[in-house]
């Protein structure tokens with residue numbers, strides 16, 4: 001089912017396909033006049049100067065369990081250093097050496113006992129938001145215990161730490177606030193931005209293994225990954241101001257849980273350019289900058305300053321853009337994607353997972369991707385990211401042209417079906433999907449007086465095989481709509497992807513029942529299995545968390561300068577190849593999110609191999625592994641590079 005592609009074909013897909021001129025795209029302006037020249041000129045030389053030390057540093061975690069961490073932190077300060085704190089698990093010897101006797105009860109409890117106690121405490125928290133707060137405070141007390149607890153109860157606790165639990169925690173941030181975690185870059189303080197970032201580095205350095213630190217070539221290698229949001233479109237709950245730090249923190253934790261990226265090598269950031277959320281704004285307890293959102297040139301300069309400082313301070317780091325608003329997400333991606341290693345998770349991560357799920361769905365229906373009629377409901381960042389990725393899949397895997405591929409989509413936004421006569425009101429990302437108006441002449445319509453065509457009409461007239469929801473419009477896929485779709489297709493493919501749970505376009509159990517168990521389903525947030533006529537169907541959780549950890553790990557290991565379309569496609573195919581539905585047509589279209597760690601090994605390996613094929617890998621050790629020169633398979637190397645939540649011995653040095 002997965003067609004081997006040529007290098008040339010690969011070079012055509014994904015990002016490089018988006019060549020239509022746009023006022024925002026740096027590719028349309030000569031670099032000498034480009035407003036982004038500063039980024040272009042700085043990114044290059046910094047990369048050139050930097051030694052290829054990545055694998056050595058990552059490899060330092062490979063001897064993870066046995067090699068002591070050397071530190072000069074003692075006593076209460078040690079107990080207050082989450083990276084090093086072991087609580088009741090400090091050994092007798094460590095207690096004596098580090099001056100901890102008298103500060104902890106006598107008994108020594110190992111990690112297993114600590115996890116049991118922590119889980120018990122967590123269970124006592126009556127609500128999701130209090131459970132989330134408990135996890136946040138555990139993360140701030142004892143990093144190993146937090147990650148071990150999460151890992152041992154991953155399926156259950158992901159729903160608290162990540163979607164849907166994170167949504168409540170984001171909204172309630174100013175109420176839940178205790179000790180700040182993460183990095184806060186506020187517009188009015190931007191003159192001190194560099195010093196603020198440096199202060200984070202300093203605090204990370206203090207907690208780091210001092211031997212590894214001394215071996216490091218320079219401070220540039222301290223951070224592998226920056227997860228940054230400006231909090232304007234958090235999940236489906238919109239502008240949440242400074243509370244968005246919680247989404248950066250949750251995504252960062254998923255990188256550690258899902259791909260073993262060392263927690264201290266990730267910088268979770270919220271950019272605070274104000275908020276237009278009046279509920280937050282008028283709340284006396286709101287902790288962010290109390291101004292309406294800064295927009296336009298001032299906003300762009302603020303973001304660019306942040307990117308510049310990150311490039312200078314952490315030239316190795318991959319930048320993950322999360323939950324930026326509709327007006328900025330695609331624009332910022334277009335501005336930076338060909339210049340620095342970065343991606344937008346809502347656009348590209350979501351598109352990648354959706355394409356993987358669709359590849360497995362068309363495997364079940366034994367049809368081609370390019371034969372599908374696809375309705376995308378909610379033509380925003382995620383919706384258009386998904387459309388672009390599917391289109392690239394059609395072109396690359398099945399060899400059709402972009403124009404042919406465009407015709408397979410009907411995209412609907414607030415004003416109805418996107419049609420050409422909408423002209424200037426269409427956003428750049430939507431343009432190529434607008435349908436000719438003539439096509440709709442003679443369409444049956446529920447309401448002949450309305451100005452556009454809405455979901456019911458489109459479903460009735462187009463008879464889609466695939467319906468994707470990224471609208472934040474809860475319950476938009478009604479019984480009528482789903483039944484209408486199911487009249488015309490044997491196995492309707494229906495993906496209500498909006499998060500959190502309450503905003504899903506439909507409950508998969510309803511869709512399963514309305515289609516007599518025929519629908520192939522995927523959701524954004526977790527849902528329980530569906531039952532119909534004694535048959536159980538497992539809806540896939542189509543969340544970008546299934547791919548971004550592996551995508552990040554593969555990119556970091558390769559030290560590729562940018563993420564190429566081919567790297568994306570390799571990761572997508574690796575994920576699709578793990579789909580349970582490949583072996584059982586009634587099984588889930590994607591692997592379970594609880595298996596994300598193993599999924600990430602395969603996704604990262606595919607990305608690393610692809611980066612090597614394209615000559616993008618700048619890490620010598622990784623190159624040797626891929627070329628079989630180190631006697632270790634790539635998957636084995638990747639597994640060995642992943643950080644595990646285990647206590648390492650501590651050694652006091654002066």
Ligand SMILES: NC(=O)c1ccc[n+]([C@@H]2O[C@H](COP(=O)([O-])OP(=O)(O)OC[C@H]3O[C@@H](n4cnc5c(N)ncnc54)[C@H](O)[C@@H]3O)[C@@H](O)[C@H]2O)c1
Pocket residue numbers: 233234235236237325326345346347350377378379380381382383412413414415469470471472473497498499500503523524525542543544545
């Ligand atoms: N499953 C995943 O991995 C995943 C990833 C990213 C986003 N999402 C979810 O997708 C949703 C959208 O996220 P986004 O980042 O694209 O937001 P966005 O604001 O960029 O896009 C939402 C789009 O939906 C449109 N819309 C709103 N109401 C509508 C309606 N009634 N009818 C038709 N269109 C309507 C908006 O005009 C906008 O274009 C969110 O709920 C988010 O949680 C899911």
Ligand SMILES: O=C(O)C[C@H](O)C(=O)O
Pocket residue numbers: 162163234235236323345346498499524543544545
């Ligand atoms: O955060 C998630 O759960 C997925 C996605 O990035 C979203 O914004 O909904």
Ligand SMILES: [Mn+2]
Pocket residue numbers: 234235322323345346
């Ligand atoms: Mn998101």
